[in-house]
Amino acid sequence: MENTEYEIDLREIFGMLRKRWLMIASITLSAAILAGVLSFFVLKPQYEASTTMMVNYKQDQDMLMNFNELQMSQKLATTYSQIIKSERIADAVIEKLELDLSAEELNKKISVSQVESTEILKITVKDSDAELAALIANTEADIFKQQINEMMKVDNVSTIDVAKVPENPVAPNKVMNIAIATVLGMMVSVGLVFVLEFLDRTYKTPTDIERHLGLPILGAIPDVKGF
DSSP states (O other), rough: HHHHHHHHHHHHHHHHHHTHHHHHHHHHHHHHHHHHHIIIIOOOOOOOEEEEEEEEOOSSSSOOOHHHHHHHHHHHHHHHHHTTSSHHHHHHHHHHHHHHOOHHHHHHHHEEEEGGGEEEEEEEEEEEEEEEEEHHHHHHHHHHHHHHHHEEEOOOOEEEOOOOOOOOOOOOOOOHHHHHHHHHHHHHHHHHHHHHHHHHOOOOHHHHHHHHHHHOOOOOOOOOTOO
16 A cells, blocks of 8 residues: 555656646756856956975985984974965065065965875965966975075075976856756756645645545536637
C-alpha cells in the first residue's frame, strides 16, 4: 500500500512539472542567457601574475643550511608575508609606478602566500590589465627586498621567479558561470512550481476529490468539445 501511495505522489510531482514545463524552461534559459551576457560583455577579465622569493636565514652563505636555520627561514617567511602587505610597501609601489590607487586599494589586488609552509613566498597580483599585474608583482618584490635590507640590515631575500605577463584571464569563468546560473534557474523555477501548486486549492479531476476529501464520486459532467 505504501509503495502505491509513493508512486502516486511521484506521478503527481512529474505531472506538476510537466504541466508547467514552459515556465521552467523559460526561467532556466533566461538565467543562462543573463549569466552569459554578464560573463562575456559586462564583467572585466581578470589576470593574475605571480613572483616567488626565498627567505634565507643562513648566517654563512658558504655553509649548508641546518634544520634550525631552515625553521627560522620558514618563520621569517611568515613574518615577511605580513610586511609585504604593509602600507609602507604599498605606498612605495604606488609612488614608483605612479598608480592612482590608495594603499588599501592596492593591497586588495595583492595576495601573499607561503608555499606549502616552506621558506618560499609567493606574491600574486590580480588586475584587469595583464601587463600592470606583472609590473606590480615585480615592483612589489623589488621594493620589499630593498625595505627589508634597510629595516633589518640583512640581505636574505632572493627572487626565484619573476612575474610574467599572463596571456589568459583567470576570471570570469564563463562556462562555470553559465552552468551555475542554469542550475540555479532550474532550482528556482521548480521551487516556484511547487509554491504555485501549493497555493492552488482547486480540484481539477474527480480523482483529486476522492483523494483529498475522501468522498465518493456519484457522477461527473464530461468535458465535451465543440459546443
